[in-house]
Amino acid sequence: MNFLAPIGAFFLSFLRHTGRLINFCGIALSHCVRPPIYPRLILRQMIEIGYFSLPVVGLTAIFTGMVLALQSHTGFARFSAEGAVATVVVISITRELGPVLAGLMVAGRIGAAMAAEIGTMRVTEQVDALVTLATNPFKYLVAPRIIAGFITLPMLVLVADIIGVFGGFVVGAYKLGYNPATYLHSTWEYLKPLDVISGLVKASVFGFIIALMGCYHGYHSKGGAQGVGQATTNAVVSSSILILTLNYVLTALFFDK
Amino acid sequence: MSQTPKIQLIDVHKSFGAKTVLDGITVDIAPSESFVIIGGSGTGKSVTLKCILGLMRPEQGRILVDGLDVVGMRPREREEVLRKFGMLFQGAALFDSLKVWENVAFGLIQGHKMERRKAKDKAVEKLYAVGLGADVGELYPAELSGGMQKRVGLARAIATEPEIIFFDEPTTGLDPIMADVINDLIVKCVKELGATAVSITHDMHSARKISDRMAMLHRGRLVWVGRTAEVDQSDNPFVDQFIHGRAEGPIKMELRR
Numbered sequence: 001m002n003f004l005a006p007i008g009a010f011f012l013s014f015l016r017h018t019g020r021l022i023n024f025c026g027i028a029l030s031h032c033v034r035p036p037i038y039p040r041l042i043l044r045q046m047i048e049i050g051y052f053s054l055p056v057v058g059l060t061a062i063f064t065g066m067v068l069a070l071q072s073h074t075g076f077a078r079f080s081a082e083g084a085v086a087t088v089v090v091i092s093i094t095r096e097l098g099p100v101l102a103g104l105m106v107a108g109r110i111g112a113a114m115a116a117e118i119g120t121m122r123v124t125e126q127v128d129a130l131v132t133l134a135t136n137p138f139k140y141l142v143a144p145r146i147i148a149g150f151i152t153l154p155m156l157v158l159v160a161d162i163i164g165v166f167g168g169f170v171v172g173a174y175k176l177g178y179n180p181a182t183y184l185h186s187t188w189e190y191l192k193p194l195d196v197i198s199g200l201v202k203a204s205v206f207g208f209i210i211a212l213m214g215c216y217h218g219y220h221s222k223g224g225a226q227g228v229g230q231a232t233t234n235a236v237v238s239s240s241i242l243i244l245t246l247n248y249v250l251t252a253l254f255f256d257k
Numbered sequence: 258m259s260q261t262p263k264i265q266l267i268d269v270h271k272s273f274g275a276k277t278v279l280d281g282i283t284v285d286i287a288p289s290e291s292f293v294i295i296g297g298s299g300t301g302k303s304v305t306l307k308c309i310l311g312l313m314r315p316e317q318g319r320i321l322v323d324g325l326d327v328v329g330m331r332p333r334e335r336e337e338v339l340r341k342f343g344m345l346f347q348g349a350a351l352f353d354s355l356k357v358w359e360n361v362a363f364g365l366i367q368g369h370k371m372e373r374r375k376a377k378d379k380a381v382e383k384l385y386a387v388g389l390g391a392d393v394g395e396l397y398p399a400e401l402s403g404g405m406q407k408r409v410g411l412a413r414a415i416a417t418e419p420e421i422i423f424f425d426e427p428t429t430g431l432d433p434i435m436a437d438v439i440n441d442l443i444v445k446c447v448k449e450l451g452a453t454a455v456s457i458t459h460d461m462h463s464a465r466k467i468s469d470r471m472a473m474l475h476r477g478r479l480v481w482v483g484r485t486a487e488v489d490q491s492d493n494p495f496v497d498q499f500i501h502g503r504a505e506g507p508i509k510m511e512l513r514r
Binding site: 117121124125126128129131132133134135136140 | 307310311312332336339340342343344346347348350351352353354363364367368369413417423
């Protein structure tokens, strides 16, 4: 019977962690919608998430757009469908690659930073110090990050969409020899508002997930440097997996009719 | 005692898993007295303070602050109670993302909703009270020495003029002279505010200097409570062993040989 014990222990620990996460999420959300709200802290997080992630997200987007144009051109040439390249690029970027890749990059950059910062505050008793100064750590640390993630990631993804489509355009017009005007025209022609909107909704959800996982793992980190390192890893891994899982779920909700 | 105790612990139990840390603590702490809990490492001193602050929840027993039971209090009410408290943490626990003066003014700005400019004047005044100049206020905590960080921590603890101040190992990790400076500051600040002070320490020199009454914690129980002047005639083998720092006696260190 001994081989069943680890399975049971694993299952119980899974349930415990899930319960703790849902509890954390509930408390965090209730603080997001109840005053007082700290605009200064939200703004600071927005700058951190949005502005300082621009270079890395921009680079990801432009190369993705470029490679997408190149790949779909060589692939579609097999059945003479090169005319669809511009459409394929814009739809793939806005629907999928913009939000997912930006989400994953931001998870690595911001999720990790949040977990490390809050984790260090936890192990050096700064979180306890907040409580003794009559300040709720959820209100002061968690809520501003979640609100900022939720608002900022769509903005970031909108910029990434534009840069990605531009990357595709550059390759299409100057390397593959498409007429620039025709390329731009077919980019616009078949693009529907829902393509962009679904991508931005995904971005909001991902922004929320990244901030939630960063804060959750940081808040519950224990031990010293090792515990904070573990929290950082957990934050990045769990938010990345959740992003990819929820991406499927959201795509199914939007387009699977 | 004729007056109601400021803090009252009644049969408080706290354990972590199978490990019992507090095994029935009962004690009354009178208003404006300085109470010191002494005891070795890992005897539950910090846990006692954390239970009173509500950072941990005891499984059994009652904790009354000004006659109000704080165990299981709603977060809103607890925040009101926490406004009466100030605490100096062992590692100072200064917020490293904020300047020194913002640290000191934190409780005033966040907890008491004071204007930033007014709070800054107050912070500078408190820094002065612990022997630091206004120029220190513009630095970040990481730029200060350990002794200075402790003094800033003390300034932050007294900034809101709390009714109750907790000191967690105030002299640990400091050189003997700086330790005495901190002791003097504690005595001075507590007297000026007329606050109730609860300290935990294993530094007997410090304990004698800052306390009116002492209690000795051993294995989750208070084995002796009495006036500081009586500590040398306690006839308690635990206390005798501790204050003389002997390895032999009723307190056995759990060493494996």
